[in-house]
Amino acid sequence: MGTVTALYRYPVKSMLGEAVIAVAVTESGLFGDRVCAVLDxxxxxxxxxxxxxxxxxxxCRSRMDDTGAVEVVLPDGTALPAEDPGLDARLSQLIGRRVRVSAVVPERGRLERAVPEYEGGVPEAVRESAFVDATGESITSGSVSPGTFFDFGRVHLVTTASLTRMRTVHPAGDFDARRFRPNxxxxxxxxxxxxxDAWLGSHLRVGEALLRAVVPTPRCVVPTLGxxxxxxxxxxxxxxARAHRVPVFDLGRLSCLGVYLDVLEAGTVRVGDAITLQEAS
Structure with missing residues (x-):
């Protein structure tokens, strides 16, 4: 059915991540993925x-060493441990207000999303509740997945076939997989x-791990950014949005690329592992 050609994790949410050759997949997702976030x-x-x-x-780029320690590389190349108070000061300067790196998910943490102009970027009901914030951007506000820094799924998969298809729709675009921040x-x-699309509800054996395809991945503005x-x-x-708007739960037809997965059985996944489809029992 396919072969794993790349593995990525992002130790600090919304920073660049790192490519790995092998990684443990736990019930919480890839080891080291989204274990920290920047909070204001x-x-x-x-x-x-x-x-x-x-x-x-x-x-910024985030990475994790063999001991599980997270390090952040700033735009000027300075590398600092995630727990270093100096990192908070540097990030506050970069962002323009006081922020801090945390491994603790706030009880009422909010996640803000810009509302794209094209159809299918957000559910229409959500679009209707959008508001303009102090930056002048039209946004919606929700929450992260309970107890985590994930938006929704624990594992995110993208196929080369989907990226190839999109290149025919927008030949001038660079559909590098990294734009879509997959695992x-x-x-x-x-x-x-x-x-x-045909895998939804099925189980996927990937290396030692068993995953379940849950829902297509609705896309936000991030793939358009540098x-x-x-x-x-x-x-x-x-x-x-032109090529692939599909139903997502009861939210309507949204612009999607990739699929979110839940972890049914933990195990190590390696680049080069085969992926096979198993019907859910």
Whole structure:
């Protein structure tokens, strides 16, 4: 069915992450993924989904060593441990207000998202409740997944077939998988685009781990932003909105690329592992 061609984790939410060759997948997702976030004094959880407020986080890179210690590399190349008070000061300067790195999910943490102009970027009911904040951006406000810094799914998978399909829709766009911040990139060969649509509800054996495909991944503005050496491209998500709007729960037809997975059985996953489909019992 496919082969894992890349594995990524993002120790600090909305910062650039790191590619790994092998990783333990636990019930909480990939070991070291979204274990920290940047918080401000209002209770907001730092997310590049609100780029005017938090987009500078994408200029930082987070990584984890073999002991589980998280380190942040700032835009000027300075590397500091996540628990270093000096990091909070540097990030506050970068963001423009007082922020701090935390491994503790706030009880009432808010997650803010910019509302895109194109249809399918957010549910219409949510669009109707949007408001303009102090940055001048139209946003919605919700919460992170309970007890975590994840937006929803614990594992996010993108297929090469879907990326290839999108290149035919927007040939000028660079559909590098990193734009979509996946945990797993799976090479599904030369078949038609969006094969993951047919996996929903099924179990996927990936290396030693068993995962369940839960829901297509609704996309926000983040893939349009600059990532590392990848330039900004507002056409990326407009193309996805044209090519792939699909039902998501009871939220209507949303612009999606990839699939969210839950973990049924923990285990190690490695680049090169086969992925096989197993019907749910």
């Amino acid at each position: 004094e209002t209770g907001a959880v730092g997310s590049a989904k609100h780029p005017r407020k938090w987009g500078a986080l994408l200029g 797993l990139v799976v090479d599904t060969g030369e078949g038609p685009g969006f094969p993951e 990532h590392d050496e990848l330039p900004p491209d507002p056409g990326i998500m407009r193309a996805v």
